[in-house]
Amino acid sequence: MKYYVLLLTGIFFSLNFLSCTNVSNQEDNTTIAANLDSLSSKAVNIPLIPLAPEAKEKLVNFKDYQDLHNLMVTLNKSNPYFIKKYQDSLDILIFNFKENAAEEKLFEKPIRSRISLLTTYANLLSEQTNKDHPNIENILSGNKKLMTSFNSLIIQLNEISLSIPSTIEKELLKNKFIKKDTIANES
Template sequence: MRLFLLLGSLLLCFGCKTENTSALQDDIKVEKIDSLSKEKIKSELLKISPEAEKSLESFEDFQNLRSLMHTMHDANAFYAKKYADSADILVGTFEENLSEDLNVNTINSRITVLSTESALLAQLSKKKRVRSEEILGANTRLIKAYNSLVIQLNELSLAIPENIEKELLKDLEDEEN
């Protein structure tokens, strides 16, 4: 008799635990990311300077990256999630095909940050249960990393090349003597 009471109480305890976990699983609802949502990121996309534009016009990978960043900037969470893999691949392609004059530490560090943010967005987009706020947050960080790259490209295009700088310094020395 005691054995039956013990088994009955054990079954009752285990039965309650399975019911609680199933009740918890029912409470967790996956929010569907809507393609018609009006939610977008609030960060602005920086423009590239005319000097940098002129030097980068033949660099097709940058033109493709800029076009995709404009798409990502205007995208809601659904489309940001949809294009996350494309952004990650395009950033990698841009990094691989970087021209010799752009292969400097400052540009490489900005590309590394951009690559990290695009990979994080791509990883987040592969999750089954992801909220639109998470996608939009990752997309905002991606746009900020792109803006940082644009700032650096603008600064690089305005920088005085070393040979011109040396000539200017030589002219200054000649004037002083």
């Protein structure tokens, strides 16, 4: 009988201990949920640079860029809760853009470096959002850096679309040298 009472007492204390830890885990989960409030009005709202008309024309059929741009517009206006929700989509869209940029003849060195920078900031943002206790300010700061790097990519896309193709550039240089030679011969 003593063993039976001892066994029941041990089971009772074990169950009581487990229920206390379960309550503390629920309190931790409500704290995390309170940190990333879906109704929060905190967002980055950095003005995104528009594409030049020539760049728009080149990228109008490049679906990966359009999808990435739409997500970046959404993330720019999102609070930390939704930034965390969209993080997986961001990683996939950047990867798709990087893979398919070569097919669109956009994979020049400046574009590759901007994509690498965008990937780096997306990974840093992912680390911030995947922490057990994410800090709202760190997530917003990471999102601000991500938007800045996306603006840098847009600037680079605009520059490449506005640049003179190498064949036209060679032709212009050739004409310039011919004009200089004719001027020198006339003098």
